Amino acid sequence: MNAIVEHSQTKKRVAADNGRESVVTIRDLEKSFGDRDILKKVNLDLFKGENLVIIGKSGTGKSVLIKCMVGLIKPDAGHINILGYDVPYLNEAELNELRLQVGFSFQGSALYDSMTVRENLEFPLKRNMKLFDRNKLNDLIIEALEDVGLAHAVDQFPSELSGGMKKRIGIARTLILKPKIMLYDEPTAGLDPITSREINELINSVREKYHTSSIIITHDLTCAKQTGDRLVALFNGQIQVEGSFKEMSQVDDPEIKAFFNY
Numbered sequence: 001m002n003a004i005v006e007h008s009q010t011k012k013r014v015a016a017d018n019g020r021e022s023v024v025t026i027r028d029l030e031k032s033f034g035d036r037d038i039l040k041k042v043n044l045d046l047f048k049g050e051n052l053v054i055i056g057k058s059g060t061g062k063s064v065l066i067k068c069m070v071g072l073i074k075p076d077a078g079h080i081n082i083l084g085y086d087v088p089y090l091n092e093a094e095l096n097e098l099r100l101q102v103g104f105s106f107q108g109s110a111l112y113d114s115m116t117v118r119e120n121l122e123f124p125l126k127r128n129m130k131l132f133d134r135n136k137l138n139d140l141i142i143e144a145l146e147d148v149g150l151a152h153a154v155d156q157f158p159s160e161l162s163g164g165m166k167k168r169i170g171i172a173r174t175l176i177l178k179p180k181i182m183l184y185d186e187p188t189a190g191l192d193p194i195t196s197r198e199i200n201e202l203i204n205s206v207r208e209k210y211h212t213s214s215i216i217i218t219h220d221l222t223c224a225k226q227t228g229d230r231l232v233a234l235f236n237g238q239i240q241v242e243g244s245f246k247e248m249s250q251v252d253d254p255e256i257k258a259f260f261n262y
């Protein structure tokens with residue numbers, strides 16, 4: 001994309017897509033809680049193989065958007081198509097099928113404290129893949145841990161790990177199902193700059209190795225710059241502008257400017 005695209009919220013954006021395959025298509029998505037309209041006709045595409053960063057200030061609905069995508073929150077109106085699945089209309093079995101292909105890395109690492117790293121990683125394989133063969137389990141666990149550089153931590157408990165290590169293990173637990181799409185919700189929140197950089201590099205290496213398409217929600221400008229092929233800004237319940245990091249940093253809009261200059 002060469003230029004910033006100002007979004008007309010109802011316009012289909014196929015013309016700007018240069019024939020790229022969309023693995024997530026969101027159209028006119030709406031969600032309110034009580035009288036608070038959080039998402040107001042959101043339109044968004046994730047194209048195959050790209051890292052798409054969503055920026056926006058706190059409370060603007062980024063997590064609500066991602067939760068709608070994995071069926072944790074039901075939207076009030078609009079369409080979400082992911083890998084051919086019409087998400088708001090899926091039954092539980094179909095949702096589980098979709099969730100095998102869409103890895104969701106939560107804001108916290110969401111590890112079970114009473115389980116070792118190995119047991120945490122075994123959990124989705126046993127529950128979702130019905131895989132119980134000890135050797136196969138071990139191979140997949142070690143591969144996922146090697147991907148995040150933490151094979152040596154296999155027998156440790158989460159309480160023995162640093163914040164950055166927990167994030168990595170959380171990502172390994174998502175990766176172990178070999179998803180086609182990764183959703184990262186604030187992957188660097190609460191981490192120091194060096195550890196954040198390592199997580200950003202990990203996000204990029206996951207894409208290289210597994211050819212994933214990813215959505216990265218972040219407040220962290222360095223994360224946006226290092227991981228994002230394309231950025232979109234969610235403000236006031238709508239995707240307002242999109243472009244590369246450089247393009248976005250030059251947008252003449254007070255809210256976007258405030259975000260880039262704080």
Ligand SMILES: Nc1ncnc2c1ncn2[C@@H]1O[C@H](COP(=O)(O)OP(=O)(O)OP(=O)(O)O)[C@@H](O)[C@H]1O
Nearest residue numbers: 033038056057058059060061062063064065186219
């Ligand atoms: N289940 C819910 N019930 C009621 N309100 C909710 C619910 N989930 C989210 N909200 C509200 O929706 C708004 C958007 O929340 P969301 O978590 O998506 O923000 P965000 O953009 O991800 O912010 P942050 O960057 O701080 O995580 C917030 O005002 C929040 O209080």
